[in-house]
Amino acid sequence: MILTVTPxxxxxxxxxxxxxxxxxxxxxxxxxxxxxxxxxxxxxxxxAAGRRTVAVLxxxxxxxxxxxxxxxxxxxxxxxxxxxxxxxxxxxxxxADGVLTKINAPGPExxxxxQELLLETVRRQSRDAAWIACCGSLPRGLAPSWYAELxxxxxxxxxxxxxxxxxxxxxxxxxxxxxxxKPNAEELAGAVGRPLTTVGDALKAAExxxxxxxxAVLASxxxxxxxxxxxxxxxxxxxxxxxxxxxxxxxxxxxAGFLVAGGRGPEALASAVAHxxxxxxxxxxxxxxxxxxxxxxxxxxxxxxxxxxLKEPVS
Numbered sequence: 334m335i336l337t338v339t340p341x342x343x344x345x346x347x348x349x350x351x352x353x354x355x356x357x358x359x360x361x362x363x364x365x366x367x368x369x370x371x372x373x374x375x376x377x378x379x380x381a382a383g384r385r386t387v388a389v390l391x392x393x394x395x396x397x398x399x400x401x402x403x404x405x406x407x408x409x410x411x412x413x414x415x416x417x418x419x420x421x422x423x424x425x426x427x428x429a430d431g432v433l434t435k436i437n438a439p440g441p442e443x444x445x446x447x448q449e450l451l452l453e454t455v456r457r458q459s460r461d462a463a464w465i466a467c468c469g470s471l472p473r474g475l476a477p478s479w480y481a482e483l484x485x486x487x488x489x490x491x492x493x494x495x496x497x498x499x500x501x502x503x504x505x506x507x508x509x510x511x512x513x514x515k516p517n518a519e520e521l522a523g524a525v526g527r528p529l530t531t532v533g534d535a536l537k538a539a540e541x542x543x544x545x546x547x548x549a550v551l552a553s554x555x556x557x558x559x560x561x562x563x564x565x566x567x568x569x570x571x572x573x574x575x576x577x578x579x580x581x582x583x584x585x586x587x588x589a590g591f592l593v594a595g596g597r598g599p600e601a602l603a604s605a606v607a608h609x610x611x612x613x614x615x616x617x618x619x620x621x622x623x624x625x626x627x628x629x630x631x632x633x634x635x636x637x638x639x640x641x642x643l644k645e646p647v648s
Contacts, residue, residue, distance in 0.1 A: 334385045335592055336462040336492075338455055338483065339372030341440045341472040344396040345618060347425040347581065353434060359426075367618045368400040368407075369423055371468035371497055374582040378589030378608060378620040380409050387412055387462075389454050391472070393441060394419025412458045414451045416441060427616070431577040442473035452483060459492050464512075464592050468497040468585065477501035484509035493596065497588055499523060507546030513563075513596060514547045515588050518554050522647040530646040533639030535560055536567060551591055551605060553584045555645045559609065560637070561602040568599045570633040572610035579616055586612035586620055603633045 349363035368377070372388065379386040387410040392401055397413075397420035404411050418441025426434040443451070459465055465487050467480055480502050487494040488509065496503070496511040499520040507514070522529045525538040532554070539550035539562040549563035558571035590608025594601040607628050611621035 334387060334461050334463060335375070335379050336455070336459055336465045337372035337376040337386060337388050338465060338467045339370035339388065339390040339469055340451065340475060340479070341421070341470050342368065342370035342373050342390040342392065342400055343421045343423045343438070343440070344400050345369030345423045345425060347427060347579070347616070347618060349427050349429075349616060351429050353426055353428055353432070363616065365616065365618070366403070368403040369618065371585050372466055373400070373404070374585030374618060374620065375466045375468055375589045376404070376409050377407060378582075378586040378612075379593060380407055381620045381622045382589065382593050383623070384593050386410065387458050389451070389458055390414065391416045391443060391447060391451055392420055393417060396420040396422050412454055414447065414454050416443060416447045418442060425581055425618075427579045427581070431579075433580060435581075440472040443475060448475055448479070452486065455483060456486060456490065459487065459490055462492050464493050464495055464596060466495045466497070466588060466592060468588070470498065471502055477505045480506040481509045484511050495588060495592060495596065497584070507542065510546045510548060513549040513551055513591070514542060515551045515553065515584065517584055518552070518643065518645065518647045521552050528646065528648045530643060531639065532557065532560070532569065532637060532641045532643065535643070536562065536637055536639060539567075549597070551588070551602070553587055553609065554643060557641070557643050557645070559587065559602060559606050561599070563597070565598065566635060567637050568602050568633055568635050569637045570602045570606035570631060572606045572627070572632070573630040574610050574613055577613045579618070580613050582618040582620060583609045583612040589620075599633045599635070603628065603631050606631045606633070
């Protein structure tokens with residue numbers, strides 16, 4: 334079982350539009366309502382892969398109730414933490430050319446009692462977990478050290494932990510040695526405090542994160558591919574994608590693919606790349622099922638192309 338923790342979940346509305354013209358009336362050609370949040374997306378992708386998952390998340394108000402109902406309808410076990418505030422609602426505008434505009438609400442503020450209940454719920458639910466995936470931003474009220482506390486408690490219970498967050502929360506958690514961290518290129522650059530212009534730059538940054546505490550780094554480099562660095566070495570994975578419909582949740586799908594494949598080594602990286610590539614071919618934040626995957630389109634190599642210039646460099 335893979336347990337996910339989403340401290341700041343959301344109700345996500347995605348509208349498909351021909352183009353986005355500021356100040357004009359834009360008529361959507363499609364609409365979806367999905368449970369949102371990075372950990373929620375990981376659970377959705379794990380469930381789509383046919384594996385058991387439990388989602389721990391604070392829920393409040395009508396949006397929170399709808400998130401729980403939507404997850405239940407997808408066969409995901411929900412371990413809700415009741416909160417006084419209402420779960421946030423986010424909006425995504427997906428244009429026909431693949432450009433995505435997201436409007437993310439800040440979310441409710443958790444009280445000290447709600448924060449502790451969230452940690453306690455994770456402890457109770459983690460007894461059967463092979464992995465705990467802690468993902469996303471922290472809501473108001475939670476200090477940057479909250480993820481570090483969660484990693485420490487997970488390791489004390491003998492459970493492996495994957496962390497997908499950024500900024501001070503990521504840096505604080507590294508001291509507790511998470512088993513894998515999953516930054517994107519922008520988050521990786523922010524963590525080391527310098528630009529990334531080549532795959533080699535990303536490799537050095539990932540090695541630096543390992544040096545400061547991460548046991549493994551799974552870095553999403555957008556259209557350029559994915560990079561895995563751990564104690565056994567480094568691997569680079571790419572996939573052929575002809576049409577991009579939406580990149581919402583693609584990184585979360587990648588993490589799910591990595592974990593369901595064991596969470597270690599080039600085979601897990603290949604699964605991560607296949608899941609991420611499948612996700613971008615789907616509308617909104619739809620998570621790929623096994624039938625959506627194309628393993629033959631994936632290439633993984635230990636010969637990391639360090640001189641390759643990133644298509645989307647991070648300044």
